[in-house]
Amino acid sequence: MKAIEKKYLVPFCLVTTLFVLWGIANNMTDTLLSAFKKIMSMTDAQTSLIQAAFYGSYFCFAIPAALFIRRFSYKSGVILGLAIYAVGAMMFFPASKINPLYHLFVASGLADQTTILLDVSYTYVFYLIAIYVLAGGCAILETTANPYILSMGSVETSNRRLNIAQAFNPLGSMTGVLLSRFFILSNLDKADAAARAAMSDAELVAIQYHELSAVTWTYMAVGFVLIAVLISMLLVKMPEGADTNRDSFLSAYGRLVKNWKFVFGVLALFFYMGAQIGTWSFTIRIAMREFDINEAVAGNWQIITIAVFIVARFVFTWLMKYLTPSKLLVWAAIIGIVMSLVVMLGHGVAGGWPCVLAVISISVALSLMFPTIYGLALEDVGADAKIGSSGLIMAILGAAVITPVQGKISDMTNINTAFVVVAVCFAVVMLYGLTVILTKSDKATGASTAN
Numbered sequence: 476m477k478a479i480e481k482k483y484l485v486p487f488c489l490v491t492t493l494f495v496l497w498g499i500a501n502n503m504t505d506t507l508l509s510a511f512k513k514i515m516s517m518t519d520a521q522t523s524l525i526q527a528a529f530y531g532s533y534f535c536f537a538i539p540a541a542l543f544i545r546r547f548s549y550k551s552g553v554i555l556g557l558a559i560y561a562v563g564a565m566m567f568f569p570a571s572k573i574n575p576l577y578h579l580f581v582a583s584g585l586a587d588q589t590t591i592l593l594d595v596s597y598t599y600v601f602y603l604i605a606i607y608v609l610a611g612g613c614a615i616l617e618t619t620a621n622p623y624i625l626s627m628g629s630v631e632t633s634n635r636r637l638n639i640a641q642a643f644n645p646l647g648s649m650t651g652v653l654l655s656r657f658f659i660l661s662n663l664d665k666a667d668a669a670a671r672a673a674m675s676d677a678e679l680v681a682i683q684y685h686e687l688s689a690v691t692w693t694y695m696a697v698g699f700v701l702i703a704v705l706i707s708m709l710l711v712k713m714p715e716g717a718d719t720n721r722d723s724f725l726s727a728y729g730r731l732v733k734n735w736k737f738v739f740g741v742l743a744l745f746f747y748m749g750a751q752i753g754t755w756s757f758t759i760r761i762a763m764r765e766f767d768i769n770e771a772v773a774g775n776w777q778i779i780t781i782a783v784f785i786v787a788r789f790v791f792t793w794l795m796k797y798l799t800p801s802k803l804l805v806w807a808a809i810i811g812i813v814m815s816l817v818v819m820l821g822h823g824v825a826g827g828w829p830c831v832l833a834v835i836s837i838s839v840a841l842s843l844m845f846p847t848i849y850g851l852a853l854e855d856v857g858a859d860a861k862i863g864s865s866g867l868i869m870a871i872l873g874a875a876v877i878t879p880v881q882g883k884i885s886d887m888t889n890i891n892t893a894f895v896v897v898a899v900c901f902a903v904v905m906l907y908g909l910t911v912i913l914t915k916s917d918k919a920t921g922a923s924t925a926n
Contacts, residue, residue, distance in 0.1 A: 479627070479628065479636060479639070480627075480628050483627040483628055483714065485711055486627060486711065486712075486713045486714055487624070487627055487636070487640075489704070489707060489708060489711060489713070490553065490620055490623055490624055490627075490640065491624070491639070491640045491643055492643075492704055493553065493556075493557075493616045493620045493704075494620065494640050494641060494643045494644040494647060495643050495644065495646055495647035495650065496560070496613075496616070496647060496697075496700075496701065496704070497560075497613040497616055497617055497644075497647065498643075498644045498645065498646065498647020498648040498650070498651060499647045499648075499650050499651040499654065499697060500529075500560070500609060500610070500613050500651065500697070501529075501613070501647075501648065501651065502647075502648040502649075502650075502651030502652050502655070502755070502781065503651040503652075503654060503655050503659075503693070503694070503697075504525060504526065504529050504606065504610075504651075505651075505652075505655075505752065505755040505756050505758075505777070506651075506652065506655035506656070506659065506660060506759065506774065506777060507522075507525050507606075507655070507659075507690070508522040508523065508525055508526070508756045508757070508759075508760075509522075509660065509759040509760060509763075509770050509773070509774075510655075510659050510660060510663060510686070510690060510770065511525065511599065511602075512760075513663050513664075513667070513668075513686075513770060514663070514683055514686045514687060514690075515598075515599060515683070516668035516671055516672070517599075518882070518886045519757075519760070519881075519882035519883075519885040519886050519890065519893075520879060520882040520883045520885075520886050521599075521882075522882065523756070523878045523879040523881070523882035523883075524603060524879065525602075525603065525606060526752055526756060526874050526875060526878040526879070527875040527876075527878065527879055528603040528604075528606045528607045528610070528875075529606050529607070529609075529610040529874070529875070530610070530748065530752065530871050530872055530873070530874035530875035530878075531607070531610075531872060531875040532606075532607045532608075532609075532610035532611045532613075532614060533610060533611075533613070533614040533617075533868060533869070533871040533872065533874075533875075534869050534871065534872035534875065535611070535614075536610075536611040536614035536615055536618075537614055537618055537865045537866075537868040537869040537871075538865050538869065539615075540552060540556070540614060540615040540618035540619060540865065540868075541618055541724075541862060541864070541865035542724065543555065543615070544618070544619050544622075545724070549619050549622065549623035549626065549714075550623075550708070550713045550714070552615055552616075552618070552619035552623075553616065553619055553620065553623065553708060553713075554705065554708055554709070555612075555615055556612045556613070556614075556615030556616035556619060557612065557616065557701055557704060557705040557708065558612070558705060559608060559609075559611050559612030559615060560609055560611075560612025560613055560616065560698075560701050561612070561698045561701035561702050561705065562608055562609075562612070563605050563606065563607070563608035563609025563610070563611070563612055564605075564609055564694045564695060564697050564698030564701060565695060565698045566601075566604065566605035566608055566609075567602065567605050567690065567691040567694040567695060567698075568691055568695055569601065570598065570601035570602045570604070570605050570691070571598075571687045571688060571690070571691040598687070602690075605694075609694075614868060614871075617868055618864065618865055618868050620640070621864060622864065624636050624640045626714065627714060641846070645781070645784060645785040645788065646785075648781050648784070648785075649778070649781050649782065649785065652774070652777050652778050652781050653778065654693055654696075654697075655693070655774065655777075656771070656774035656775065656777070656778060658689060658692075658693040659689050659690055659693055660759075660770045660771045660773075660774045661771045661774075662685065662686060662689035663686055663689075663769075663770050663771065664682045664685070664686060665769060666682065724862060727858075727859045727862040727863075728862060728866070730856075730859055731856060731859055731862065731863050731866065734855060734856060736851060736852060736854065736855060736911065736914075737852045737853070737855075737856055737863055737866070739852075739907055739910060740848055740849075740851055740852025740853075740867070740907065741852065741866055741867060741869075741870045742870070742903065742907070743848050743852075743903060743904050743906075743907035744845070744848045744849065744852070744867055744870035744871075744873070745870040745872065745873035745876075746873055746877070746899075746900040746901075746903040746904060747841075747844045747845060747848060747873065747900065747904055748870065748871050748872075748873035748874040748877070749873040749874060749876070749877025749878065749881075749896065749897075749900045750811065750837075750841065750844075750877075750897045750900035750901055750904070751841050751844075751845075751874070752873075752874035752877075752878050753874075753877060753878050753881045753893075753894075753896055753897050753900070754834060754837045754838065754841065754894075754897055755777070755780065755838075756878055756881075757881070757885070757890055757893070757894075758776060758777050758780050758834050758835075759773040759774060759776065759777055760773075760885075760890045761818065761830055761831060761834050761890060761891070762776040762777075762831055762834075764822070764827075764889075764890060764891070765822065765823070765826075765827025765828075765830045765831050766826075766827050766831070776831060776834075776835070779835060780834070780835050780838045781838070783835050783836075783838050783839060783842075784838040784839070784841065784842045785842075787838065787839040787842035787843070788842040788843070788846075791803060791807070791842060791843040799912075800847045800850065800851060801847075801851065801908045801909075801911040801912045802908070802912060803843055803847065804843065804844065804847050804848070804851075804904065804905075804907070804908035804911075805905050805908035805909055805912065807839075807840040807841075807842075807843045807844060807904075808840065808844075808901045808902070808904045808905030808908060809901075809905060810836065810837075810839060810840040811837055811840035811841070811897070811898075811901035811904075812898050812901045812902060812905070814833040814834070814836040814837045814840070815833075815837065815894045815895070815897045815898035815901065816898060817829055817830065817833035818830050818833045818834055818837075818891055818894040818897075819891055819892055819894050819895060819898070820891075821833065821891075822889070822891045830891065837897065840901070844904060848904070848907065849867055851907075851911055852867060853867070873900075877896060877900065880896055881893045881894075881896040881897070884896060
């Protein structure tokens with residue numbers, strides 16, 4: 476039996492592009508931390524607010540997205556998500572204008588020049604708002620697209636369809652890293668925080684204007700692509716894919732909270748997101764510290780990291796023929812803990828290579844975890860799976876909560892020591908895998924309902 480029926484081929488391809496699109500947003504956001512740290516001479520804790528805004532938005536939009544698609548249809552959810560995502564990307568343009576407008580007011584005497592440096596904070600806040608809106612669109616898409624793909628054909632082939640669509644998500648991740656590397660990081664001025672502090676206001680504004688323009692136009696380019704996809708969705712006949720389960724939302728959640736594997740799975744996913752985003756957000760910073768290189772060159776290591784992540788995902792999928800998902804989850808978590816310790820303790824050893832290679836190896840462990848935790852958590856929830864998926868999407872909040880903690884520890888000590896947070900996150904994931912094994916509730920077929 477074919478996984479994708481001919482009548483669904485075009486809709487399937489269009490919805491599959493969504494997996495690429497939110498992958499782009501996720502990984503462009505990771506590199507923004509390094510960009511804004513340099514542009515605005517910020518601390519790691521301050522730049523981690525980017526992740527707090529992005530993944531905090533996921534938390535806020537997940538349940539409204541689930542309610543929306545239950546009330547209307549999956550197609551409506553996709554259109555809404557694309558529209559909000561595009562609006563957020565376009566909001567980067569007005570955010571970029573706050574800086575020059577502020578200086579225009581100063582020059583005209585409409586603002587107090589003693590507060591001229593505050594415009595950086597104002598600009599940053601507007602960017603955070605744009606990121607929050609953009610991520611809200613991604614949250615709606617991610618909550619909607621998975622069950623939408625499942626609905627495009629028979630139940631027997633639904634998991635195969637979803638696996639095909641999910642294979643394109645890492646492609647989006649790689650695209651996001653490449654866009655950031657060549658259009659954002661490569662446009663950053665070489666001047667560090669000390670050099671910028673010694674500049675005149677005019678010099679600093681000119682540099683920041685160029686750098687922020689690179690950020691803005693890259694995101695706006697993504698926004699134009701989103702608009703094109705949205706128009707395609709409107710012009711092409713798409714299956715409505717309405718959710719026929721009209722059971723009470725609260726009733727479904729009442730059953731879910733009594734399911735220990737689902738609840739623990741949400742917690743494990745919360746900490747997994749902390750580990751993933753904490754690692755990817757600071758990969759560039761680790762490479763810069765260990766090899767004494769700039770952001771643009773260090774961005775190449777981020778590209779390598781994502782490539783390793785993609786390859787490792789396929790390797791783990793193959794290994795599931797021989798080991799149950801929970802056992803693989805435990806082994807992956809152990810790898811993550813060991814590699815985190817190497818990052819923490821290996822600064823300066825052998826020219827910095829152990830630390831950088833360890834950060835890359837952490838992504839090997841990460842590649843297995845989201846789909847496995849997601850699948851294990853939903854294995855026994857039956858008809859409540861679509862509502863449960865919104866709870867799992869809300870667990871992405873872990874990136875918003877844990878990454879700032881890691882950033883604060885970095886400011887208090889250093890970026891290497893801050894990887895203790897990543898090690899703790901992996902320990903929670905390992906405990907989840909062990910609990911599933913000990914209760915013998917893992918199914919040998921693997922977790923195929925990945926995101």
